[in-house]
Amino acid sequence: MVKQYAALFLLSGLFLTSCGSGGSDTKEIQIDGSSTVFPITEAVAEEFRAEAPDTRVTVGVSGTGGGFQKFLRGETDINDASREIKPSEIKTAEEKGVDYVRLSVAYDGLAVVVNPENDWVDHFTVDELKKIWEPSAQGEINRWSDVREDWPDEELHLFGPGVASGTYDYFTEAIVGESGSSRGDFTASEDDNVLVQGVSTDQYSLGFFGLAYFEENADKLRLVPVVNDQGNPVEPSLETVSNGSYNPLSRPLFIYVSKQAAQRQSVQQFVNFYLDEAPMLSKQIGYVPMPDSAYAAQKEKFRKFSAATDSVSAN
Amino acid sequence: MNKVNTSRFKDKAFRRLGMVVTVSCLLILAVFVGFVLYMGLDRLSWEFLMSLPSRFADQSGIYTAWIGSIWVLVLTTLISFPLGVGAGIYLEEYGKKNKLATFLEINIANLAGVPSIIYGLLGLEVFVRIMQMGNSILAGALTLALLILPIIIVSTRESLRAVPSSIRDASNALGASKWQTIWNQVLPASFGGILTGVILALSRAVGETAPLIVVGALAYVPFAPRGPLDEFTVLPIQIFNWVSRPQHEFVINAAAAIIVLLLITFVMNGIAVYLRNRWQSKMKW
Structure with missing residues (x-):
């Protein structure tokens, strides 16, 4: 018996020495980056299989920052990003001589909602939302009157997505200031229908979730405007999300394509396909699509970038 | 009283x-x-096992994930088994009990406690970048092999130590060389324990996510790997990915994938128990 294991030793040695080389196929497209953008890219890649069956598209979820690291080393062709590239990353790009183009693909928007019978809330400021949701609010802010004095002295019931969701991460990052940090005593559900159900049947409730889910349930809920960085209360809509005035609860989602990749035909085909399909797919997944004209503009931007032979950053 | x-x-x-x-x-x-x-x-169905990942929960499957997991598992075994058992034998049977040996011993024990993500970072730098393996199964397997090596070494040494020294003395007294003693007496006597340790360590490797994500295992891979240098995904990553989706149907998919992962682990543990019993009953002096 032991002899067989000795053979295994030898085999494994042989095996290891035999895997020295491996060529890279130009029909491969490697994508990595944000887990927020991942569902859109995955959907596009899935549809792209029918379009170009012999192109192998792979998508990772290293996070925007981790993805950029690989992207700037030339290890990936496209990076999914839920924020713009940082100055420090731009510096790395310049050092490494990596040229890239940023393309917007959709918006991620959050809706803050109350029961339609709630007639006292006109808007929230970010500070009020923070006061309600930050970890120290637990046991302190329990009634509507704790938030603003002239609001009713009734218990406040909170609903939100589960802590594993990107929506929760984003909300806590934008409102509390630290991703993943909030009070723990709210009704959390990964199933948005549960949240809709909860808020729509409870007059003293407050909840938040992805904007796309609000649209499907607009008759059962009331959207609350949130005061933006210019001091105006803004209600989320396709328009206010896409012009950036509804903030901080909406953000654009990007893909970054490297110059080297953009000159490959399979990548060009994929990116154009991405921008064609993104309106429909992003909506299906729960994000807010951009206006059609914006997609056309992104396509044009990409066309110019991939055609240009000089290495001036078309950012 | x-x-x-x-x-x-x-x-x-x-x-x-x-x-x-x-x-x-x-x-x-x-x-x-x-x-x-x-x-x-x-x-759980045959279709679920044989389908590619999809944005539609009900069409989605774990084909690439479980194939990837098996690939990683086999490669990790091939790499970590000879290295770990060899190192264990050397340290226990040949190594002199001096300061260097103590130093090594402490370090190996410490390595067993290093968080797995650190191994991921090491793997990324050494295997993926310096050795230019890319986001390949081989790089992932080497990283996991490093991760479980300390466990294998420690359990190998424990099993070797459990062999009574009278057996070694008797073998030596009959004129057997050190190698003959180890090969014909000590190893067969301790092999059940060694295998158990190896398999338990591999069971841990098959559930690891963090180091593989760092090394570059992907979340969406629409093809089964053709060789050890292909990109890959594994079951835990697919599960993690599904659990973080808001839609309930994906969470159900995750549960089904967890069942498959549990089955793999249970089967492996079962093999460990079987081998241990077999070796223990066979070895009589």
């Missing part, structure tokens, strides 16, 4: 406590397994 009563009481209390602890451990496991089975069993 009073003293006797007190110790009797303590004895009883401790027994009860031990029972409660044991039962609650099993209960937690039972609840977990039961919950996962309840959620995911209906979703």
Whole structure:
């Protein structure tokens, strides 16, 4: 018996020495980056299989920052990003001589909602939302009157997505200031229908979730405007999300394509396909699509970038 | 008399406590397994095993994930088994008991406690970048092999130590060389234990996510790997990916994938138990 294991030793040695080389196929497209953008890219890649069956598209979820690291080393062709590239990353790009183009693909928007019978809330400021949701609010802010004095002295019931969701991460990052940090005593559900159900049947409730889910349930809920960085209360809509005035609860989602990749035909085909399909797919997944004209503009931007032979950053 | 009563009481209390602890451990496991089975069993089908990932939960499957997991598992075994067992034999049978040996021993024990993500970072730098393996299965397997090497080495040494020294003495007295003693007496006697350690370590490797994500295992891979240098995904990453989706149907998919992962782990542990029993009953002097 032991002899067989000795053979295994030898085999494994042989095996290891035999895997020295491996060529890279130009029909491969490697994508990595944000887990927020991942569902859109995955959907596009899935549809792209029918379009170009012999192109192998792979998508990772290293996070925007981790993805950029690989992207700037030339290890990936496209990076999914839920924020713009940082100055420090731009510096790395310049050092490494990596040229890239940023393309917007959709918006991620959050809706803050109350029961339609709630007639006292006109808007929230970010500070009020923070006061309600930050970890120290637990046991302190329990009634509507704790938030603003002239609001009713009734218990406040909170609903939100589960802590594993990107929506929760984003909300806590934008409102509390630290991703993943909030009070723990709210009704959390990964199933948005549960949240809709909860808020729509409870007059003293407050909840938040992805904007796309609000649209499907607009008759059962009331959207609350949130005061933006210019001091105006803004209600989320396709328009206010896409012009950036509804903030901080909406953000654009990007893909970054490297110059080297953009000159490959399979990548060009994929990116154009991405921008064609993104309106429909992003909506299906729960994000807010951009206006059609914006997609056309992104396509044009990409066309110019991939055609240009000089290495001036078309950012 | 009073003293006797007190110790009797303590004895009883401790027994009860031990029972409660044991039962609650099993209960937690039972609840977990039961919950996962309840959620995911209906979703489990041949189609689920053979489908590619998709944005539609009901069309999505774990084909690339389980193939990837098996690939990683086989490669990790091939790499970590000879290295770990070899190092264990050397340290236990040949190594001199000097300061260097103590130093190595402490370090190996410490390595067993290093968080797995650190191994991921090491793998990324050494295998993926310096050795230019890319986001390949081989790089992932090498990283996991490093991760479980300390466990294999420690368990190999424990098993070797369990062989009575009288056996070695007897073999030496009959004129056998050191190698003959190890090969013909010590190894066969301890192989059950060594294999158990190796398989338990591999069971840990098959559930790892963090180091593989760092090394570059992907979340969406629409093809089964053709060789050790292809990109890959594994079951835990697919599960993690599904669990973080807002739609409930993906969570059900995750539960079904967890059942498959649990099955792989249970089968491996089963093999470990079988091998141990086999070797133990066979070895008689």
